[in-house]
Amino acid sequence: MNLQDFIPRLIKLWRGGGSSSVLSPKEYERVSGALLRLQRGLTGDRKLAGAGYMQENDLLGAYLLYYWPVTFLQVHHAFETAVLSNEISFENEVSVLDLGCGPGPAGISFCNELKKQGVKKIHVTLADYSSKAVSLAKKLYESAFPETDVCEVIVDIEKKYNSIETVFNKKQGFDAIIISHALNELWKTQEDACQKRQIFILNIKKILKNDGILFLMEPALLKTSRSLIELRNSLIKEGFSVVSPCPSSEECPVIKAGENITCHGEYALKNVPLVTEIARRAKLDRNSVKMTYFMFKNGIVSREEKKGIYTVVSEGMLNKSGRIRFLLCDGNRRIACSAKKDDSHAAETGFFKLHRYEKIELINPEVRGDNKDSFGIGKETAVAHPLQQGKSHISDRKKV
Numbered sequence: 001m002n003l004q005d006f007i008p009r010l011i012k013l014w015r016g017g018g019s020s021s022v023l024s025p026k027e028y029e030r031v032s033g034a035l036l037r038l039q040r041g042l043t044g045d046r047k048l049a050g051a052g053y054m055q056e057n058d059l060l061g062a063y064l065l066y067y068w069p070v071t072f073l074q075v076h077h078a079f080e081t082a083v084l085s086n087e088i089s090f091e092n093e094v095s096v097l098d099l100g101c102g103p104g105p106a107g108i109s110f111c112n113e114l115k116k117q118g119v120k121k122i123h124v125t126l127a128d129y130s131s132k133a134v135s136l137a138k139k140l141y142e143s144a145f146p147e148t149d150v151c152e153v154i155v156d157i158e159k160k161y162n163s164i165e166t167v168f169n170k171k172q173g174f175d176a177i178i179i180s181h182a183l184n185e186l187w188k189t190q191e192d193a194c195q196k197r198q199i200f201i202l203n204i205k206k207i208l209k210n211d212g213i214l215f216l217m218e219p220a221l222l223k224t225s226r227s228l229i230e231l232r233n234s235l236i237k238e239g240f241s242v243v244s245p246c247p248s249s250e251e252c253p254v255i256k257a258g259e260n261i262t263c264h265g266e267y268a269l270k271n272v273p274l275v276t277e278i279a280r281r282a283k284l285d286r287n288s289v290k291m292t293y294f295m296f297k298n299g300i301v302s303r304e305e306k307k308g309i310y311t312v313v314s315e316g317m318l319n320k321s322g323r324i325r326f327l328l329c330d331g332n333r334r335i336a337c338s339a340k341k342d343d344s345h346a347a348e349t350g351f352f353k354l355h356r357y358e359k360i361e362l363i364n365p366e367v368r369g370d371n372k373d374s375f376g377i378g379k380e381t382a383v384a385h386p387l388q389q390g391k392s393h394i395s396d397r398k399k400v
Contacts, residue, residue: 035066054102068103078293082245102133162203183218194227217294229254266355308361308362
């Protein structure tokens with residue numbers, strides 16, 4: 001299934017049953033108005049973050065028809081990157097805990113990807129403080145994946161974080177735990193929020209199987225992204241390994257790069273007319289989906305060092321000298337790589353079309369800069385795109 005298969009289900013659910021036809025002008029007006037309230041409350045003044053907005057019908061409707069598809073796509077891209085990188089795999093039977101699930105976009109997208117990978121049996125536990133949101137999530141599972149075993153748990157994470165593992169009857173542990181766009185809403189006004197989030201995750205670790213997957217995703221805002229990156233750096237000291245999108249489990253260089261520096265993925269938004277039309281009517285810019293995420297394994301993972309493999313961590317930037325520059329990360333440092341904007345060879349390599357979180361293999365780059373700490377695209381430089389080929393490819397040619 002793909003996102004378009006879920007859109008009619010979301011519309012029907014929002015209407016409380018009946019038709020799943022395209023929204024009327026009045027319905028678009030209602031949803032776009034509610035979206036503006038929700039958007040300002042989640043990404044502007046953030047007064048709605050963690051404020052129980054899932055219990056209000058109009059705001060829940062705006063979430064269902066706008067943020068639900070966006071989150072679904074975010075998880076799809078994150079999962080696809082990890083699978084194509086050969087970083088994760090699953091058995092025929094998988095148990096998933098979706099913590100702070102809301103109406104289920106992240107968990108459903110995750111399970112949809114598991115189905116694509118040939119997983120036969122999936123057990124899902126939905127956990128959230130909003131009984132209304134959990135009920136909607138269960139209905140979506142019943143509609144899309146009727147064979148999936150779904151369990152509901154109503155829990156206030158902020159109150160139960162110090163013993164969260166006792167809430168779930170899972171002695172054997174989960175194969176995967178998902179926490180999507182929820183961490184930033186927990187203890188958001190408290191000075192010790194970061195410490196509590198770490199305690200919460202370490203308690204969750206107790207019910208995650210060895211080598212199980214922990215998937216954390218947050219909005220691509222400066223504060224929420226940096227908070228997740230800081231949490232990532234602390235979790236690798238507690239027995240977690242990062243398997244995607246980072247090239248390694250070393251400490252992320254972003255935090256030391258400066259307080260206004262962050263890192264996030266970005267993917268073009270295509271063929272989702274419901275979302276683009278709601279955004280247009282609300283006068284919001286929505287051409288892509290952005291998020292900061294990390295996929296961890298519970299345990300120390302030995303990863304082969306692949307010299308010359310980088311993750312793109314910026315958009316293309318045109319400098320005063322007429323060169324387009326991207327920032328690349330090798331897991332230890334962020335490195336500038338540039339080419340003249342009209343360089344035909346660079347265009348042929350696909351350099352100008354790179355996007356955030358894309359993995360590339362850089363072959364025979366020019367070494368540039370007074371400190372020889374940046375790269376350029378020269379006549380002998382090649383840029384390979386291993387994930388587009390469906391598998392990793394390491395050339396025998398010179399890599400830097």
